[in-house]
Amino acid sequence: MQLRKLKKIIFRGWVVIALLIGSFSLCSGQDIYDVSYKVGPVFKIVSPKIRIDSEYVRIPEEGNEIGYQFGLFTKIRVNNVYFQPELLIATAQNRLDFLNYNGVNGFNPSADFEFTTLEIPVSIGVNIGNLRLDTGPGFSLMLSGNEYFLNEKINVTQEYNQVTILWRLGLGVDINNLLLDFKYEFGLSKTEESLARLIERELVPRQSQLVFSIAYSILRD
Template identity: 45%
Template structure:
């Protein structure tokens, strides 16, 4: 995680200077704006190295996000910010829970968050390459375990940080993106709370999004 901010800064500097270096001398720029609605589908997987817990048959976190975006284009460079409401669900199996052999209860988690992805990228024709941080703020959390449903919002860190990389395409007013994101998950905190020892499973997720530009050229 420590190297990612440095990589992000180098990337920002490179794509910012690339048009200047390419033209060599005079440099003029044009600016335009895009904004609209966006929806995302999320599929996340976690690497959990433990005999105490395993993923269920679903084996992944699934969810959706919806909200809006705003993008500033400066020649081929762009900066984009999203504001999204997110709902994520996951299932985990606790093996031989509480020392009872063969007792493998299923735990279900549901988290509602506000997501603020920030992206900077470079356009090549209708294609876009981008990367940046994603800030996640917990609104509410719920856990279902051993026939009990609990509100667990206060047991979790309110803010998480992830990093994303992606490629997208602009098709008139329709924008399609595919992101790869990595970071630490709320599920890691869930494991720590239930088992009583620290788990930090790294979460990797694929995000597919479709956006509609509501600003006309």
């Protein structure tokens, strides 16, 4: 069921992008606007920062693991303003230590979490020469989540919000077909990471992340 929903989202997203490219190309033909577009693959490295204020859970130094994202981007520019939607598959890992677990003093077992998500960021920005400044929302759809705790693997996909909303602030540069970006992302909607099953309390971590991306335009106008 989730795979079917994912296919529908991807198909509808690219239909909208194709319509936008077509409409902007018509405008360009009328010499009203200076319009161009770029399409190609993109790869991102994500450095997350998670904070939890709790005496029951702690994030070890290695708890915020590096994540990766890859997919496709489309950049549509009208004069100096551009619109850039993306479709990405993302993977991430986190680790949490549970302090004095089950009331046993000094027993602090670790739980590892692995997540796969569909990311749909949308940037709206302005070109200043080859430099770019942008902002915009990002939508994260949970595809799968697994927890590894006390030698047991548990699927925790349903314990998380299926959709999380992020906001992004970014700086980028265009070098011919190459697009380099550095972004700061932070959550607008709280991810209900229900850890009640482990510590009998609800915890809502706060997360932000730094993202470096490199994209290459294989189609451009």
